[in-house]
Amino acid sequence: MAEFMGFLRPNGDVGIRNHLLILSGTVYANGVVERVADTIHGALPITHANGRCQVAPDLRVTRRYLAGTAMNPNVGGVVIVDHFKEEGMTAEDLADDIAPTGKLIATVNIRGDGGFISAIEKATRYAQDFARRISLYQREAAPMSKILFGTECGTSDTTSGLGSNPANGLAGEILIAQGGRMLMAECTEWMGCETWLTEKAASPAVAEAIIAGVRHMESRALASGEDIRGSQPTGDNMAGGLTTIEEKSMGAVKKIGDSPIIEYLEIGEAPTRTDPGNYVMYGPGMGAESISSMAAAGCQVLTFCTGGGHTSNHPVMPTIKVTANRQSFELMRDTVDVDVSGVFRDEITLAEAGQIVYDELERVCNGYLTKSEALRDNNSFAIHRVGPSI
Amino acid sequence: MKKVFVVYATDNVGTVVLEPIRSGDHVTCNGERRDIEIVAHDDIAYGHKIALMDIAAGDTVLKYGLSIGSASCDIRAGDHVHTHNVESNRGRGDLADRGAVSAE
Numbered sequence: 001m002a003e004f005m006g007f008l009r010p011n012g013d014v015g016i017r018n019h020l021l022i023l024s025g026t027v028y029a030n031g032v033v034e035r036v037a038d039t040i041h042g043a044l045p046i047t048h049a050n051g052r053c054q055v056a057p058d059l060r061v062t063r064r065y066l067a068g069t070a071m072n073p074n075v076g077g078v079v080i081v082d083h084f085k086e087e088g089m090t091a092e093d094l095a096d097d098i099a100p101t102g103k104l105i106a107t108v109n110i111r112g113d114g115g116f117i118s119a120i121e122k123a124t125r126y127a128q129d130f131a132r133r134i135s136l137y138q139r140e141a142a143p144m145s146k147i148l149f150g151t152e153c154g155t156s157d158t159t160s161g162l163g164s165n166p167a168n169g170l171a172g173e174i175l176i177a178q179g180g181r182m183l184m185a186e187c188t189e190w191m192g193c194e195t196w197l198t199e200k201a202a203s204p205a206v207a208e209a210i211i212a213g214v215r216h217m218e219s220r221a222l223a224s225g226e227d228i229r230g231s232q233p234t235g236d237n238m239a240g241g242l243t244t245i246e247e248k249s250m251g252a253v254k255k256i257g258d259s260p261i262i263e264y265l266e267i268g269e270a271p272t273r274t275d276p277g278n279y280v281m282y283g284p285g286m287g288a289e290s291i292s293s294m295a296a297a298g299c300q301v302l303t304f305c306t307g308g309g310h311t312s313n314h315p316v317m318p319t320i321k322v323t324a325n326r327q328s329f330e331l332m333r334d335t336v337d338v339d340v341s342g343v344f345r346d347e348i349t350l351a352e353a354g355q356i357v358y359d360e361l362e363r364v365c366n367g368y369l370t371k372s373e374a375l376r377d378n379n380s381f382a383i384h385r386v387g388p389s390i
Numbered sequence: 391m392k393k394v395f396v397v398y399a400t401d402n403v404g405t406v407v408l409e410p411i412r413s414g415d416h417v418t419c420n421g422e423r424r425d426i427e428i429v430a431h432d433d434i435a436y437g438h439k440i441a442l443m444d445i446a447a448g449d450t451v452l453k454y455g456l457s458i459g460s461a462s463c464d465i466r467a468g469d470h471v472h473t474h475n476v477e478s479n480r481g482r483g484d485l486a487d488r489g490a491v492s493a494e
Binding site for chain 2: 157158159161162163166192193196238240241242243244245246247250251254343344345346350
């Protein structure tokens with residue numbers, strides 16, 4: 001069984017990075033978080049616009065995103081900052097959620113700790129201590145079966161469904177054959193290929209959940225006054241050669257392979273199963289919210305398949321950009337990691353393209369920086385909202 | 391000789407991903423199916439599909455090894471395959487009484 005060198009966490013998880021997070025509990029702690037992260041070697045700030053005046057179901061999703069991001073195996077320690085007290089999601093609540101992982105956790109409260117300046121000082125001291133302690137952690141051999149491999153597609157074009165997505169699905173099959181798991185979200189894109197997905201469902205309950213998830217996302221769209229299906233494929237899709245909704249959706253979901261779908265997850269929820277295979281998660285097509293939900297679910301690494309080129313990169317979960325569009329690769333050579341456009345020129349087979357994607361994934365698991373990581377372009381932390389601000 | 395790309399071995403259509411096809415061009419395939427040579431009957435633009443074999447009216451049009459719809463008329467090998475000769479089998483309330491709508 002193939003191995004990689006990763007960071008073994010106290011709860012048995014294995015990270016491919018060893019990050020220190022400075023985590024905002026609420027929007028009003030962002031300023032403190034940014035100052036602390038600026039000061040400390042390697043610290044990653046996680047800031048956002050949420051945490052206040054949210055209805056309960058929405059706040060629960062935010063809490064799952066924030067706690068899940070800190071629980072991600074790639075995180076070695078976390079300093080959580082909040083500003084006063086938000087019922088249902090204080091820094092202590094988040095710390096309680098994260099505690100079972102056994103990683104380093106500290107909390108700072110801006111009011112309780114004496115205001116902005118004192119909070120920065122206290123959080124900076126925790127962060128300095130944590131940064132040095134986690135720097136002692138060494139990579140150790142771990143089985144590839146420990147990897148939860150997230151996958152996403154965005155700014156798709158003709159080359160996506162034919163090249164980068166199927167190559168990615170084959171890369172996932174290579175990981176699954178070694179006991180690993182692959183996670184796909186974006187249930188908006190399952191519309192039109194529910195049958196292909198439900199046929200792969202490991203149980204009737206998983207199949208029913210897939211159908212219910214698509215219906216729920218569809219009803220959200222309808223409630224907004226938009227029928228996303230009545231106009232699919234869109235006019236520009238058809239001009240580009242896409243004929244039916246089935247064709248459009250299949251191009252998207254082919255980024256997972258033929259293995260069974262083991263479990264259906266709610267947004268940001270970690271799998272409860274460890275069986276090798278595919279996992280699917282409810283969630284929107286919005287890329288940053290989608291990949292952040294997969295990082296919160298525990299994905300250590302993600303492939304982002306793109307046709308037109310994309311800059312998406314999650315701060316905690318290395319995001320490998322894959323394209324089969326040579327022109328996009330040339331234009332965004334500093335951002336897109338893998339070019340599999342050779343399948344169209346008869347230079348490589350789809351199977352070889354899958355192996356190329358897998359090999360890159362394995363290198364990144366062993367510590368190789370993605371292009372966006374090297375640039376510190378950590379642009380894609382975003383939280384999905386399921387309710388209005390009140 | 392122009393080439394189209396076939397993504398799955400059982401597909402009966404290929405997609406133009408290199409140079410556009412002109413009516414009368416001889417066409418072969420890259421990708422997962424290479425046993426076919428056809429003559430194009432239409433101009434076919436980048437991203438559009440060509441029939442690799444005859445597809446009778448009502449037969450399934452296969453891409454990714456899966457149905458992307460049904461032929462709405464007889465399609466000859468070499469024809470442009472698009473909305474004028476393929477219809478979706480999804481969201482078809484008009485076909486519900488024939489049981490042709492897949493489970494939602």
